[in-house]
Amino acid sequence: MALTLAQRNQLRKRAAQEAAAAAPAASMAGATSYELQLAELHQHRHRLKQIQSTEGKIELKRQLVPQYAPYIDGVLSAGVGAQDEVLSTLMIWRFDIADWAGALAIARYVLQHGLAMPDRFARTPGTLIAEEIAEAALKALKLDQPFELAVLEQAEELTREQDMPDEVRAKLHLAIGRCHLTAADVHAKAVEAGQNVEAERFHVEGHVQTAHSHVLRAIELHENCGGKKDLERATRLLKKHAPAPAEA
Template identity: 40%
Template structure:
């Protein structure tokens, strides 16, 4: 290799080494200015205990009451519909409101495990105390603003009716009627229609059975339902209203004192009016024979003789 070629090779090697040194220095300087991000250590999420509807502490009840009754705090985002069968991951509810929603989801899944109506009723009796504080808070607030938890409230109202706790359900029903709350999906009736149907069907059933079941029925709920209908001028289906009048008639006669003629007469008269109104509303409500019987009994008590049947042959001997 000539002296000139050797000199050129040394110059190229020196230039390459200088370039490498400069690149290394630049990289080190860059690292000092922007240090690499360090990922934080991952910590396991705390386990969430399962909700037990049978154990609700007084503190939890009070907390739910305050959440529900404080102004505007029943909902964290008013007007967002809640699907209690859905995930609701994007719904900004308060922690206690979320507990109510998720607990109801869990309880509804439990109810699907039962086939017999009696077992479902027994399960609802165990479940309902967990919601009492929250529902009381809603009633105490008296808020007319509709929101995403309305259907939760009417679901609990329906369960309360299902288990026969009618006096507890009445204030809930009036709240639902006053603020025009809707029943949850799966119900094809509004709150007042559902309540009258359920309560009156049970009343008619137990009064027809008689005995202890009839004595145990809270008869006072029937005129209260009628007052609620009248006070809010509710437009009921004729069949539903007829059922209410029929049940009221059954309740009036169930309390009759057969040894007291005045009491018995008054009850028969009032029952007859209820049955006649029921028949006017719905011809097939099942009170025609009751009306005939009461009419005969009232005439007999008044000393009115029934006209003889013209087709009946005269007694022998004239």
């Protein structure tokens, strides 16, 4: 049953109080709000196990995730880093439903306080955050669908100091590079159409240069990351859109 606005506010406040009182690196176990949410999470995970379709699971998660928002908001606003299975699981669920802003808000807290993932997850938090976003972006770009560059850049900033397999970090750099190449194409079309040419050419150069550095870094990390054609394309575009030499 959906909570009323008053009940949601009460849950958020109680979660904030209990999260603030829990010792860093300890556990939220025993806190009333946490135990209630954990019990609900176990029930929802059981429902998810009854669904075979990945799309069906995602749709159910999309319906369930908002129910945890008051608890999540409370913990994020006042928590000091106690281990929290509800929080880490909901980060994954928000990734699954493409709630990038919501997932990254939890991700920042998880990494800042060194929270562990539940035992059923094999990847470390940093690896999981980088890979989930990189793979979602690469899939979208492959289908000619947009993906927000800011999400990729935030993921890279958050996980920059995290230990992870080189192949995973390469995916993230490749995704950023391809996203910049897509942005460069948009501005290049404006140049060809004669729209605000100087400004648009400036944007093309910036995106292509950034794309080149990210794709090159991806290949350095993992030679078979699939970025060689992207690097060739970025190199061609750099030459094509290089500023004309000044006349003597």
